[in-house]
Amino acid sequence: MTRTTDVTSPLPADRAVVHEGWIASVAPEDATGLLAEAYGRQTEKLGRVTELTQIGSLYPALVDLRLRLYAVVDDTPSDIPDWGRRAVALLTSVLNGCRFCTVGHVERLGEAGRAELAQAIKTDPLTAASGDDTVDALFAYVRLLVRRPGDVAESDIEALRAAGWDDLAILDVNNITAYYSYINRVASGLGLTREA
Amino acid sequence: MAWISTISPDEATGRLAEAYEWQSQRLGSPTEFTQLGSLEPEIVHARLTLYKASEVTGSALTARQKNLAGHVTSVVNRTPHCASRSRIKLRELGFGAPLLEAVDALDFSGLAPEEAAVATYAEKLTRDPGAVSLEDIEALRAVGLGDREIVDLNNQVAHLNYTNRVANGLGLLDEVSEDFPAFDTVPA
Numbered sequence: 001m002t003r004t005t006d007v008t009s010p011l012p013a014d015r016a017v018v019h020e021g022w023i024a025s026v027a028p029e030d031a032t033g034l035l036a037e038a039y040g041r042q043t044e045k046l047g048r049v050t051e052l053t054q055i056g057s058l059y060p061a062l063v064d065l066r067l068r069l070y071a072v073v074d075d076t077p078s079d080i081p082d083w084g085r086r087a088v089a090l091l092t093s094v095l096n097g098c099r100f101c102t103v104g105h106v107e108r109l110g111e112a113g114r115a116e117l118a119q120a121i122k123t124d125p126l127t128a129a130s131g132d133d134t135v136d137a138l139f140a141y142v143r144l145l146v147r148r149p150g151d152v153a154e155s156d157i158e159a160l161r162a163a164g165w166d167d168l169a170i171l172d173v174n175n176i177t178a179y180y181s182y183i184n185r186v187a188s189g190l191g192l193t194r195e196a
Numbered sequence: 197m198a199w200i201s202t203i204s205p206d207e208a209t210g211r212l213a214e215a216y217e218w219q220s221q222r223l224g225s226p227t228e229f230t231q232l233g234s235l236e237p238e239i240v241h242a243r244l245t246l247y248k249a250s251e252v253t254g255s256a257l258t259a260r261q262k263n264l265a266g267h268v269t270s271v272v273n274r275t276p277h278c279a280s281r282s283r284i285k286l287r288e289l290g291f292g293a294p295l296l297e298a299v300d301a302l303d304f305s306g307l308a309p310e311e312a313a314v315a316t317y318a319e320k321l322t323r324d325p326g327a328v329s330l331e332d333i334e335a336l337r338a339v340g341l342g343d344r345e346i347v348d349l350n351n352q353v354a355h356l357n358y359t360n361r362v363a364n365g366l367g368l369l370d371e372v373s374e375d376f377p378a379f380d381t382v383p384a
Contacts, residue, residue, distance in 0.1 A: 022330055022333045022346075023333070023343040023346055023347060024343045056347060056351065058343060058344050058347045059249070059253050059344075059347060059348070059351075061249040061253075062246075062249055062250070062253070062347075062351055065242070065245050065246040065249050066246065068242050068245070068246075069242040069243070069246050071242075072236075072238045072239055072241075072242040073239075075238075076236050076238075076239065077236075096325050096326060097324070097325060097326020097327070098325065098326060099326070141365075145361050145364070145365045146361075149273045149274065149275065149360055149361050149364040149365065150273060150274025150275065150364060151274075152364050152365050154199050154367060157199040157200065157366075157367070167200040167201050167235055168235050168236065170199075170200050170366070171200055171232075171233065171235050171236060171239070171366070172236075174361070174362060174365040174366055175233070175239060175362070177361060177365070178357075178358045178359070178360075178361035178362050178365065179358060181357045181358060181361055182354045182355055182357055182358035183354070184325055185321050185322075185325045185350070185353065185354035185357055186350060186351065186354045188321070188325040188326055188328050189317075189321045189325060189328050189350045189353070189354060190333075190346070190347065190350050191330065191333070193329075
């Protein structure tokens with residue numbers, strides 16, 4: 001891999017203004033260089049640059065590398081079904097109180113044919129069940145890892161194995177939950193507090 | 197020892213070996229944390245490049261402020277592995293034992309106002325992210341932090357909330373030894 005990202009060059013302040021949130025950010029039409037490139041990748045995929053992506057734009061390298069990590073998180077080849085991965089992302093965001101992220105994840109789980117589950121997680125994240133015991137075992141791990149990471153024990157991993165998940169799936173559910181615990185705090189911590 | 201299988205440096209090939217090498221150049225081997233993601237080499241790649249970018253943003257946030265924020269995060273999340281690494285850093289940055297003990301107890305009264313504000317934001321964003329408000333940002337501005345420093349601080353705390361959950365969630369619970377070169381974990 002060639003790492004060309006310049007991680008030490010923040011964007012000049014004169015191109016950053018407050019668009020949304022509590023701090024200045026750079027609008028897509030004002031982006032240049034690495035930031036424009038990162039914005040372009042998201043536009044290609046989604047048709048637009050999300051507010052969440054723009055919120056870190058004072059540091060183009062962070063935008064670029066967060067998006068690259070997101071692509072890896074989204075593409076980990078484990079046996080967790082797509083709807084289950086989307087449900088884990090939603091559950092994490094609801095537990096973290098991130099209204100901004102919750103909206104998008106409700107939509108994504110709905111698009112996977114599980115709109116009812118999405119509403120159940122949004123309404124009662126501590127007890128919502130999917131009807132699939134293997135995915136519900138993931139939910140139990142997620143609830144603990146999000147709310148009380150210091151209490152996770154080897155027995156919680158054994159419970160995932162007992163439900164049929166292999167090590168790659170365990171790495172995957174851990175990574176999705178940890179990643180959204182990161183991104184939820186970027187959104188909530190910088191002012192993306194409305195429902196997206 | 198982790199609760200899931202990992203690939204050791206001597207077994208790594210291709211993309212994984214390449215990513216391991218970034219860290220080995222300074223440390224002699226990849227960290228235990230890095231190896232936790234090794235069943236999917238792309239995860240290791242993405243984590244290490246983001247980690248480097250997070251550590252060298254170039255904002256005016258001081259090393260003490262930045263590492264304090266990370267340490268408070270790991271303390272709140274009860275992540276012994278990450279907290280043991282940041283404790284070494286804070287010691288090297290001049291935190292004496294009494295002050296460090298107070299910070300470990302989440303008592304920020306002995307800190308300078310700028311550091312206390314940073315620690316307070318870190319604790320709140322970690323403990324209750326949905327409750328962070330504009331007033332919390334204004335409190336950071338009141339002690340002199342600009343937007344770049346706030347973005348840097350937010351990323352540091354948020355990113356540690358990621359890595360803490362990787363460590364705790366996959367069984368990396370042991371503390372590093374007192375002579376661990378904690379500043380050398382950033383990939384070359």
